[in-house]
Amino acid sequence: MPIRTVMKANEAAAWAAKLAKPKVIAAFPITPSTLIPEKISEFVANGELDAEFIKVESEHSAISACVGASAAGVRTFTATASQGLALMHEVLFIAAGMRLPIVIAVGNRSLSAPINIWNDWQDTISERDTGWLQFYAENNQEALDLILIAFKVAEDERVLLPAMVGFDAFILTHTVEPVEIPDQEVVDEFLGEYEPKHAYLDPARPITQGTLAFPAHYMEARYTVWEANENAKKVIDEAFAEFEKKFGRKYSKIEEYRTDDAEIIFVTMGSLAGTVKEYVDHLREKGIKAGAAKLTVYRPFPTEEVRELAKKAKVLALLEKNVTFSVGGALFQDFSRALINQKEKPILVDFILGLGGRDVTFKELDEVLEISKKALAGEEFDEVNWIGLRKEIL
Amino acid sequence: MAVRKPPITTREYWAPGHAACAGCGCATALKLATKAFSEAMEEKYGDPNAFAIAQATGCMEVVSAVFPYTAWKVPWVHVAFENAAAAASGVEAAWKKLGRKGKILAIGGDGGTADIGLQALSGMLERRHNVVYLMYDNEAYMNTGIQRSSSTPYGAWTTTSPPGKYSIGEDKPKKWVALIAAAHQIPYVATASIGNPFDYVRKMKKAAKVDGPAFVQVHCTCPTGWKSPLEKGVEIARLAIETGVWPLFEIENGDFFNIKIQAPGGGAKVKREGGKIVAIEFKKPIEEYLKLQGRFKHLFKRPEAIDELREQIKAMWKVLGVDVYLPKPEE
Secondary structure, three states, X not given: OOEEEEEOHHHHHHHHHHHHOOOXXXXXXXXXXXXXXXXXXXXXXXXXXXXXXXXXXXXXXXXXXXXXXXXXXXOEEEEXXXXXXXXXXXXXXXXXXXXXOOEEEEEEOOOOOOOOOOOOOHHHHOOOOOOOEEEEOOOHHHHHHHHHHHHHHHHOOOOOOXXXXXXXXXXXXXXOEEEEEOOHHHHHHHHOOOOOOOXXXXXXXXOEEOOEOOHHHHHHHHHHHHHHHHHHHHHHHHHHHHHHHHHOOOOOOEEEEOOOOOOEEEEEOOOHHHHHHHHXXXXXXXXXXXXXXXXXXXXXXXXXXXXXXXXXXOEEEEEEOOOEXXXXXXXXXXXXXXXXXXXXXXXXXXXXXXXXXXXXXXXXXXXXXXXXXXXXXXXXXXOEEEOOOOXXXX | OOOOOOOOOOOXXXXXXOOOOXXXXXXXHHHHXXXXXXXXXXXHHOXXXXXXXXXXXXXXXXXXXXXXXXXXXOOEXXXXXXXXXXXXXXXXXXXXXXXXXXXXXXXXXXXXXXXXXXXXXXXXXXXXXXXEEEEXXXXXXXXXXXXXXXXXXXXXXXXXXXXXXXXXXXXXXXXXXXXXXXXXOOOEEEEEEOOOHHHHHHHHHHHHHOOOOEEEEEEOOOHHHHOOOHHHHHHHHHHHHHOOOOOXXXXXXXXXXXXXXXXXXXXXXXXXXXXXXXXXXXXXXXXXXXXXXXXXXXXXXOHHHHHHHHHHXXXXXXXXXXXXXXXXXXX
């Protein structure tokens, strides 16, 4: 029987790791994710999880040890955030290039400077070109579920790519919510054993991993990572379907909310989606035709689903907790790319908000709505808008 | 007719056909290391193949694993420059969980060990992983084209420590990673050299057999980076031992009061107290070692720099608890 309880997202992530039964975990504590290695230490100490937990001296070594363990052919897990993920940066490329299905739980946190421990998505968004799959959780239940799904997809032979699951710092990592812990037997059935045919360090059948490639081979190696990302689209849908069958909770790459006759659709990720859905209800009561959409999967980018979503609205308001300087947000770029050659396309308006833990409330969303309405009415509007700036201190 | 047993196994783990430079001393170091490892694993676990390698970026990595070829007949993984020790930690943890008997060999050059990889090395040693870390020390970043590392000796020419009007070449003393490793109080630390292959193989076997981490720093020549004759690698390495430039020692469990020193040979007079070497009077001047290498050529116009190097070598021996006398060429 699944257990209904309450816990923080960090605990949910640790529980997901425990249920997935990785053989090696290597982690280094960093705010806001510290509770994950702490909880995992407890599980290991109490014999509830039979894993080697390497208490490394840095995130760089955490991911490097995970690469070593994964190359040796075992299921591997780690957790980090912010500067920790940034320190892993170069090895993230290596993990994907070596096709090692490591899973990272990330408590999405801002990057320094100024140093700040609160939530935005700059850390994971900055790693979007590494070849890793990326999932974003709206709540603690999703944090647990998506980690299990991430293992399933990452280890699929058609994919074999590492995956990261993001959940917002403090808003989720330190907030207690109802969570259902699934049955171990059902999780075992869902994930199965990880027995890789391409990565093992077995003296009985020696292979060489992590070679040098000359220009004659490098591009093809990179292309296989591209292909694997493409394959992941279908595999993710299959994993979502199987997850729903086994655990009863439905996931999709883009979750839509009251979008059917919407003129303006607010698009976002993570916990902000919860606020936005509430806001849509509030607007609907006032007769405003608004809808919401949440990207659960950001890499591989769900191009087809975005194009379908785009057919439903006149304005897509993109709410992002990240910046690409002089350009806008990452969603804005990716949505523009997905829609640029479509005959019919909505107006895209980009909103940068909630950086470094700044609250996003109905007050900020009202600002978003005003600008989106201008775009809808054909008036002049700014493409990229910083919302909630305290102009008095600028 | 009796056939003499070869001094080391004829099994090969480092296959011919790799792309190392002619006369590469590091290739010799790796070949011997894998053979020694294999013998140790056979003696300890009954399986000569019971090991895997995690290697840092560097010369020996790029020359041995160019897709679609490999020189490795042993499970081998390369991740990046600074994390061979961390990757080895992961492999070792995985092996433990897989219930696999054997030992992991981590390999890095001096750059990947003394400099950029020092933190990961310290972590691996401190966590007591069952890994032997082999630092092949050719005293500069050779893979990128001979830039100085913290393991480059005083006075040496490299592309980033060129001698000139205001420079004598490398102006800092060599950093001895073996001593840093020993400070972790791990079971076994040793320095070795391709100039004394029997001593080197003995030490590699000992390192492979201890339970827990071990660290071996092997001196290996680089004709490309040292501007030395291709065929004189072993001879030059041996001269480093015989002139006092390269001390051979073992430190067990961080016991700095009982460092085991190997007699250098080359006519050196060794003084012992209670079985321990306490003083060495070298017969061959360090000039004999220096003069065979283009990287030290400029020093012969700057005798004061060679004297400074002599002082630094004495200081290093002092740390090892040995008083040394280093002669000048005219003596």
